[in-house]
Amino acid sequence: MGVDIKDEYNLKVSYKVVDYTLPKIVYITIAPTAKVYVKVGDKVLKDQLLAEIKTKKYYSSISGTIIGFCKVKDHNNKNLPAIAIKNNFKEQSKKIKIDYNNVEQCDLKLSSKLKTLKDCTLIVNALEDEPYIANNILIIRDYCEKILKTLDKLANDFNLSKVVIIIGINDKDSINKLWNSIGRYPNITVNLIDSDYTNSCEIVLAKKVKKHYSNFKIISLYDVLKVYNYFINNTLVSQKYITISGRGVQKPKVINIKYGTPLIQAINDNIKIKKDLEYHFITNGLMKGKEVDLNLLCMNENIDGIIIQDIKSYLEKPCINCGLCAKFCPIGLDPKYLKENKKYSNKCIHCNLCSYICPSHIDFSKYLKKEAK
Numbered sequence: 001m002g003v004d005i006k007d008e009y010n011l012k013v014s015y016k017v018v019d020y021t022l023p024k025i026v027y028i029t030i031a032p033t034a035k036v037y038v039k040v041g042d043k044v045l046k047d048q049l050l051a052e053i054k055t056k057k058y059y060s061s062i063s064g065t066i067i068g069f070c071k072v073k074d075h076n077n078k079n080l081p082a083i084a085i086k087n088n089f090k091e092q093s094k095k096i097k098i099d100y101n102n103v104e105q106c107d108l109k110l111s112s113k114l115k116t117l118k119d120c121t122l123i124v125n126a127l128e129d130e131p132y133i134a135n136n137i138l139i140i141r142d143y144c145e146k147i148l149k150t151l152d153k154l155a156n157d158f159n160l161s162k163v164v165i166i167i168g169i170n171d172k173d174s175i176n177k178l179w180n181s182i183g184r185y186p187n188i189t190v191n192l193i194d195s196d197y198t199n200s201c202e203i204v205l206a207k208k209v210k211k212h213y214s215n216f217k218i219i220s221l222y223d224v225l226k227v228y229n230y231f232i233n234n235t236l237v238s239q240k241y242i243t244i245s246g247r248g249v250q251k252p253k254v255i256n257i258k259y260g261t262p263l264i265q266a267i268n269d270n271i272k273i274k275k276d277l278e279y280h281f282i283t284n285g286l287m288k289g290k291e292v293d294l295n296l297l298c299m300n301e302n303i304d305g306i307i308i309q310d311i312k313s314y315l316e317k318p319c320i321n322c323g324l325c326a327k328f329c330p331i332g333l334d335p336k337y338l339k340e341n342k343k344y345s346n347k348c349i350h351c352n353l354c355s356y357i358c359p360s361h362i363d364f365s366k367y368l369k370k371e372a373k
Contacts, residue, residue: 026260027082027298045094061238061259063092073296098230117158121216124165127200130285132245140174150228155187168195198330248279248308282307317360325354339367
């Protein structure tokens with residue numbers, strides 16, 4: 001069951017994507033246990049391996065010089081070590097050759113998805129249901145032909161029975177853009193569904209898709225762009241669209257930004273913030289997002305947007321046993337029971353609908369996190 005979030009702010013991002021892909025310095029966050037292959041003073045190329053752990057490799061998003069090591073914040077506001085690189089603005093790239101057999105060297109998660117694609121229906125999740133975030137709309141606008149070309153390649157390489165792009169029924173710009181180009185790709189179709197909140201969550205979307213297809217796999221629109229870069233363009237993904245929006249922003253924008261870029265610098269250079277009010281900075285939307293320290297936050301692939309918002313504080317009241325939290329949970333959990341019994345469910349998708357819908361303003365999210373168990 002999806003829920004229609006009544007957004008009090010009418011998001012209208014600038015139609016032009018702001019290019020911010022020439023930062024002076026980037027800070028590439030790495031795991032605390034990562035094995036580091038560079039030292040201060042080393043010259044590095046774009047797409048050069050900097051560090052790795054068993055499940056992830058870390059690459060430079062620019063060419064330049066290693067100038068130090070420090071701590072920055074990730075999208076969950078956790079401190080992580082980072083490698084600081086000064087840009088030489090030459091975009092000198094390390095040559096790479098990626099095929100389906102060795103994609104795990106740069107993207108283990110995508111590799112595991114590709115390994116299961118054979119002879120199935122591929123579902124491309126292009127939904128955008130989080131208030132204030134508008135990345136997918138502009139990705140389709142700017143990369144439509146590349147997306148369709150990539151999906152056609154996947155259909156042929158993996159003998160896919162069909163490729164279905166899922167779009168929100170209200171996303172008229174994306175619908176028109178795809179339908180104007182899709183005629184050249186007979187293996188690809190577009191399906192429209194409601195843009196209700198949580199429909200873009202893979203678990204929720206899978207329940208809806210299961211009614212129509214028995215053998216299917218779901219990938220995101222961002223995954224499709226990765227495939228294009230890896231297998232057609234022969235380069236790694238080093239930048240991403242993010243939305244900067246919220247009630248504190250005079251003119252919301254989508255920015256194309258390099259991984260490792262200090263986000264405070266990107267916002268200061270591109271965004272006008274309304275004055276005379278105190279604002280909070282939230283990553284990845286009002287519903288699922290988290291408040292962050294923007295001064296220490298650097299761009300990474302897990303960030304979809306920054307919301308600049310004055311947050312209303314509500315006094316948490318005792319539960320009135322209305323049952324709304326369980327009624328609206330998209331995967332059928334009972335948040336009240338989990339909270340009172342100090343239990344954690346691996347099924348929780350952390351959409352935060354239970355907190356949004358609660359008349360007592362109970363913040364279930366702080367009780368349902370695994371670390372709070």
